[in-house]
Amino acid sequence: MSDLYQYFQNNPGRLIHKWLHYFPIYEHHFARFRNKPVTLLEFGVFHGGSLQMWKQYLGPQAKIIGVDIDPQCKALEEEQIEIIIGDQDNRQFLADLGNSIAPIDILIDDGGHRMSQQIATFEELYSKVAANGVYLCEDTMTSYWNRHGGGYRNPNSFIEYSKNLVDLLHAWHSKDQESFNVTPFTQMTDSIHFYNSVVAIEKAPQQPPSHQKTGTLSFSN
Numbered sequence: 001m002s003d004l005y006q007y008f009q010n011n012p013g014r015l016i017h018k019w020l021h022y023f024p025i026y027e028h029h030f031a032r033f034r035n036k037p038v039t040l041l042e043f044g045v046f047h048g049g050s051l052q053m054w055k056q057y058l059g060p061q062a063k064i065i066g067v068d069i070d071p072q073c074k075a076l077e078e079e080q081i082e083i084i085i086g087d088q089d090n091r092q093f094l095a096d097l098g099n100s101i102a103p104i105d106i107l108i109d110d111g112g113h114r115m116s117q118q119i120a121t122f123e124e125l126y127s128k129v130a131a132n133g134v135y136l137c138e139d140t141m142t143s144y145w146n147r148h149g150g151g152y153r154n155p156n157s158f159i160e161y162s163k164n165l166v167d168l169l170h171a172w173h174s175k176d177q178e179s180f181n182v183t184p185f186t187q188m189t190d191s192i193h194f195y196n197s198v199v200a201i202e203k204a205p206q207q208p209p210s211h212q213k214t215g216t217l218s219f220s221n
């Protein structure tokens with residue numbers, strides 16, 4: 001059993017609500033940040049338990065910041081854990097937040113799960129994630145739910161929005177630069193990972209890709 005899942009199962013702290021299949025995903029993307037002086041920002045504090053879990057998992061040098069619309073959450077602050085009250089739907093709030101806490105090493109969007117919130121949070125804060133950080137949006141199954149502003153193949157859903165990011169990842173190879181070209185996203189993104197209900201985006205500065213041939217010819221033509 002992984003450290004994180006073990007902590008969750010034996011939770012000594014406040015209430016946490018997570019889908020069980022997310023735990024290997026967290027380990028895969030977050031393990032490299034353990035015991036380093038990192039900043040984790042999570043939208044969606046709920047009862048504060050996930051913030052305590054990240055604190056324990058990442059270690060004593062980590063700074064954990066939670067954001068929630070519910071003012072009651074402010075009372076859940078403790079050593080290493082800061083809580084900011086605000087609305088994920090408010091782009092000005094998100095922009096100010098990003099300017100005040102960047103760089104963010106790990107950003108987890110587990111807030112309201114509506115399309116407008118997931119897209120606004122990504123658009124306002126992706127550039128504030130550290131050059132080698134990770135952005136993880138969870139509960140993206142809401143992209144398929146009308147009541148969250150989604151619906152199957154709804155062009156306004158976060159999943160459809162993320163599919164466009166897949167195109168941008170490949171923009172180095174565009175043969176039609178007027179309609180499809182390299183953007184800052186292309187230049188700062190290493191990979192996009194689609195899981196059942198999680199999208200994780202790994203950042204790393206990119207150079208124009210190059211290729212080469214090695215070895216000897218097998219045929220004359």
Ligand SMILES: C[S@@+](CC[C@H](N)C(=O)[O-])C[C@H]1O[C@@H](n2cnc3c(N)ncnc32)[C@H](O)[C@@H]1O
Pocket residue numbers: 015016017018042043044045046047048049050067068069070086087088089110111112113117
């Ligand atoms: C799924 S719960 C978070 C669960 C928590 N991260 C955990 O793992 O235990 C979602 C939280 O998002 C908050 N929320 C809902 N709408 C929001 C909004 N517009 N801005 C910020 N937080 C919001 C809710 O108050 C709630 O506490």
